[in-house]
Amino acid sequence: MKIIELKIMRGPNYWSIKHPKIIVLKLDLEDLAEASTRDIPNLSQKLEKLFPEMYLHRASVGSEGGFFKLIQEGTSFSKVVQHIALELQTMAGMESGYGRRYTANEPGHEYVVVSYQEERAGEYAVKAAVKITECLARGEKVNIIQDVAKLHQIREDEYFGPSTEAIVTEAVNRNIPYIQNKQRGLIQLGYGIHQRHIQAAMSSSTSFFAVEHAGDKNATKEILEEAGIPVPRGTIARNVAELEQAIEELDFPIVTKPLDGNQGKGASVNINNWKDALKGLTEAQRYSQSVMVEQFIEGLDYRLLVINGKFTAAAKRTPAMVTGNGNSTIRELVNEVNKDPRRGVGHEKALTFIKIDKLSRAILRQKGLTLQSILPKGEILYLKTTANLSTGGTATDVTDIVHPYNVLMAERIAGIIGLDICGIDVMTTDIAIPLPETRGAVIEVNAAPGLRMHISPTEGLPRNVAEPIVNMLFPHGQPSRIPIVAITGTNGKTTTSRLIAHMLQFKGYKVGYTTTDGIYIQGRKIIKGDTTGAYSSEFVLKDPTVNYAVLECARGGMLRSGLAFTMCNVGIVLNVSEDHMGLNDINTLEDMARVKVVVARTVCPEGYAVLNADDDLVYEMATGLRCKIAYFSLNENNPRILEHIAKGGLAAVLEDGYISIFKNTYKIRVDRVADVPLTFGGKARFNIQNVLAATLAAYTSHMEVNEIKTALRTFLPSSETTPGRMNLFKLPHLDVLIDYAHNTASMEAIADFMRNVEAPVKIGIIAGVGDRRDEDIRAVGKLAAEIFDKIIIRQDKDLRGRTGKEINSLLKEGIFSVKPELEPREIKQEARALAYALEYAPDGSFITMFSEDIPEAIKMVESFRIIEHRKQASDW
Secondary structure (H helix, E strand, O other), X not given: OEEXXXXXXXXXXXXXXXXXXXXXXXXXXHHHOOOOHHHOOOXXXXXXXXXXXXXXXXXXXXXXXXXXXXXXXXXXXXXXXHHHHHHHHHHOOOOOOOEEEEEOOOOOEEEEEEEOOOHHHHHHHHHHHHHHHHHHHOOOOXXXXXXXXXXXXXXXXXXXXXXXXXXXXXXXXXXOOEEEEOOOOEEEEOOHHHOEEEEOOEEOOOXXXXXXXXXXXXXXXXXXXXXXXXXXXXXXXXXXXXXXXXHHHHOOOEEEEEOOOOOOOOOEEEEOOHHHHHHHHHHHOOOOOOEEEEEOOOOEEEEEEEEOOEEEEEEEEEOOEEEOOOOOEHHHHHHHHHOOOOEEOOOOOOEEOOOOXXXXXXXXXXXXXXXXXXXXXXXEEEOOOOOOHHHOOXXXXXXXXXXXXXXXXXXXXXXXXXXXXXXXXXXXXXXXXXXXXXXXXXXXXEEOOOOHHHHOOOEOOOOOOHHHHHHHHOOOOOOOOOOEEEEEOOOOHHHHHHHHHHHHHHHOOOEEEEEOOEEEEOOEEEEEOOOOOHHHHHHHHOOOOOOEEEEEOOHHHHHHOOOOOOOEEEEEEOOOOOOOOOEOOEOOHHHHHHHHHHHHXXXXXXXXXXXXXXXXXXXXXXXXXXXXXXEEEOOOOOHHHHHHHHOOOEEEEEEOOEEEEEEOOEEEEEEEHHHOHHHOXXXXXXXXXXXXXXXXXHHHOOOOHHHHHHHHHHOOOOOXXXXXXXXXXXXXXOEEEEEOOOOHHHHHHHHHHHOOOOOOOEEEEEOOOOOOOHHHHHHHHHHHHHHOOEEXXXXXXXXXXXXXXXXXXXXXXXXXXXXXXXXXXXXXXXXXXXXXXXXXXXXXXXXXXXXXOHHHHHHHHHHHHHHHHHHHHHHO
């Protein structure tokens, strides 16, 4: 069994809209291609022994135990890979329940699709699943312990963490989108100008000044003391001499902790002798050279949480502990506690496994105990000095019993320090009594406090503390999204994207848009290159100055990683025609349509899918959509259009020489086609389609008709506004058209335009693309022969797996099938081919250049025009 291809989908995609986070694995089953799971003795029993919880997998049978039944009846080994990959992730604390298997086109090849929570874990799981399946098929012994341990580690390294997860989950429940920045550990909530950021329980609204204060424990204590808040006496020690002086002043018991530490790291409590004090100093200085030495306050450890100035929750925290039963050793007691199904590795579950570490062993030695000691019945042994959940501690919700004095005190502290999300650690014998009466004290104030103890307490009522955080960042009624217009199709995407961006900018929006030549923010090119994939869309959605996004979504990006968004306001599908056929198992137009429809299926219920009613495959995409539908057509009498508007639908059509909108029974004329520059006087019918689609996008985005008309008239096609899209240059003795057309459909559109062009000689400069099918390359040659009187064949720089000779031969086969007498000239370099045509073309010629390097081609034509004008001036 061999992995041919592995893709990580991060958004709605060809394989699934509902499950955007999936791994797509293409397998060559090799010698297992013809085998069945029933051929392997006891395979079902072996799987059940390795993965007992796999009994819950229903598979296609539809009932528990269904997968094992399927194995016994006989199924493909790719199905085994699918279920093992899912179960491995689940065993490591990453619930993953969606999986599918599909047959690929090549014999013996199959696709396995599985969901993931963390993409690195999903990738590891599918690779491990292939390895395990191969071993089982060969009858070899399998051990999954290392694989599960590795997945646990990946989860701890990559996963949000409980605080972040809670906030993100709450945001998603409120339909607020998010983008994860793993490099910086940040989460962006919302898009464009509405974005906010969180990092654990710290937000972009959190004051840096406040965080600095909270991080300096000595300064915090002084500020609180001045405000009448009870705090323990203490001082700072940086060396042994200062520690000794601090103890003389405070007396035992004491607490030592890093001056700027957090999460209890480096803290030692209830120190009662000089030897332990030295150890405490050393432990604290692992995190901070300056060490806070404080008097130890007797009592219980409480955490009070204040969000946006309001007391929200409180929890009593208990350090990791065991209770003796008079029979079991301390090690056995710890093992028993760790059997609690609520405990897991790190932040995997509500509680963390208790780990016997260096600190735990020191506590045992101090008490004269070992792990083999047997505790008397009922005796409690604390195994940590701090009550953090991350070290195995527990939490009990006490929100409802906190005394009003303590509530007000907590809210005052958050305001005094200036934290929008504030965790306050209090030591007291009873939180239901005012702090001064119990001689308790505020121990610490925390920025970015952990939320786990409130979300999933060991005892008591869970509190949704993420809700007030999200409400603080996005008060109800305040938007979190920016409108998104997504455009796909085989041809016309870039022109339509640019036109729509222009129209929205005319309306006054700050638009970010993506095209095949770059990412633009407010009309400025920020990134150069083919930027039609998920990364580029995300780039726009992350820009804090953008309030409208226009995103070109190409086939390649959708197949590579899916879309960057789960929802758009307008989704446009222009057309579906043959291009890139045979790549990525997209072999038919129907396959291609299933790629393009992804955009339409992401349109929100109140948004519009804008579809081409003249294209059968695009028209059929309306089936099953849950959004509104708007159609466009070059034929006002198209029965599909007439039926749609009769039902109260919306459409845009070419009507008696006008761009018109049909709404219900009303006809709204926008402008004469001939007056829209992009249509080249109505000759470029393919651009009329683009204009119709853009008009619907603008109209459904609440632009007035007069605004649409003016925007259409002010969008002037040129090498600046639409580089590589119908760039027409009128030179003194000839005309030149430069276009990016690279498939037969786009060339046919140019051919339609050329039929309306009057010129004594029409010259075409063409090339074949190496990763197309033979018949596609021949079709380019055939169409060129139908359009042009003379042909120059050039070559792309990247031949994509073929030789230049092979490509040119196929092109010539197509040319000769139409004009056997036409002898094309072969000039390899694009620049030389264009230079030759410009130099030797007869007066009045019309040169059409299908270019790979648009900027260089435009530069050459502009230079030639300058030279020609100078010659004319000289002759005169």
